[in-house]
Amino acid sequence: MSSLKNKFDSIIFDLDGTLWDSTNNVALAWQAAMDQVDYVDELMTRDRVRSITGLAYNVIFDRLFPNLDTEQRTELMGICAKSELEILHTKGGELYPALEETLDYLTSKYKLFIVSNCQNGYIEVFLKLSEMGHYFIGHQCYGTKGNPKSENIKDIVNDYQLTAPVYVGDTMGDFDAATKAGVPFIFANYGFGIVETGQVATISTFSELTELL
Template identity: 40%
Template sequence: MNQHLPKAIDGLIFDLDGTLWDASNTCTQAWNQTFKESGHGDHVLDDATIRSWSGMKVEKIFDQYLDFIPKSSQEEVLERYKHQESLFMKRYGGELFPGVKDVLRELSESFKLFIVSNCLAGYIENFISFNQLDGLFTDFESSGNTGLAKSDNINLIIERNELHYPVYIGDTVWDQEAAGKSNVPFIYAAYGFGKANRPEITIAAFDELRQLLLT
């Protein structure tokens, strides 16, 4: 076990996008369909843009990337997007990173598994359903469900499940900061979408969690 990890880990909390799977193309399609329906069809997103804002709360996404949408229309556009995202996600889903399903099953035999993501409500459920991962995760939480920051949602998972030595796995500096605010060790998924600030523990592929956590 890595010296920066607790010896008695009792929970693995995962970020979702950029850590477990890549659904950026599906989200791109959902956003572009939303723009067409809401009178902003001259604006088109690409997958790279979607990946760049992965992990951000939706309020910041509107401010930094979708400022062409008037504030008075943002709520309506968001509701349209929520509908489109659910439709596209159920149909197309995303692509799991190599080894995710098998490694999650192995990890679940030794640890309780959780997800905390800054996604919309219902997104995690669609992820689990699309990939047939029912029963693997003990609990999950999202900013779309609670309206809270990621660190607060990590704390909710810890409190609800009476965790003492959890670990958070994510792919962005925002994940790293959230884990730090919750005083939870952080494992940086370097294969994902973002960067981290001199992380103490890094994995270059998801299946490296086997050796890191199971040996």
């Protein structure tokens, strides 16, 4: 693995598929929400959640429930969001191996941030349950202003005056957002997506960042 040491001053991370995997519990939460309405009769599975991970929250519900009208979809999205935070507050997600040791190493050399396409409150749940909030200087998400991920990455870069950031994510959407924001991209291929070209590096485990950076 070629080294990228001393090339960056900061690292911005995606959350789902990069730092943790909450798809199992999100599926449980969304199923509980769907059971509360009478206009959806289908099953929510981990694979269905994985298929839309990384998309903006509103786009997810357009994709998963194309047959619902706007009012139903909006209502269901609100119930799912509430159910998701309630279940994740207690169950959380699966942290990827060596997450804490790797963050501990990286924080001694870089400023660390999170930018995710999630709803408001979701990053805070991750930081609280993982007890790793002290490693991150700031975060931004879709739920804050309804902006696309590329704009949220730019916000972090500008707000914290970063001069050489790199983004670590696991989907083509992450790559596109980082590229639009003018930020180099490291692909985490243990996550949910595929990125074939354009990344400055590919990692197969989170801990590989200690060798790379």
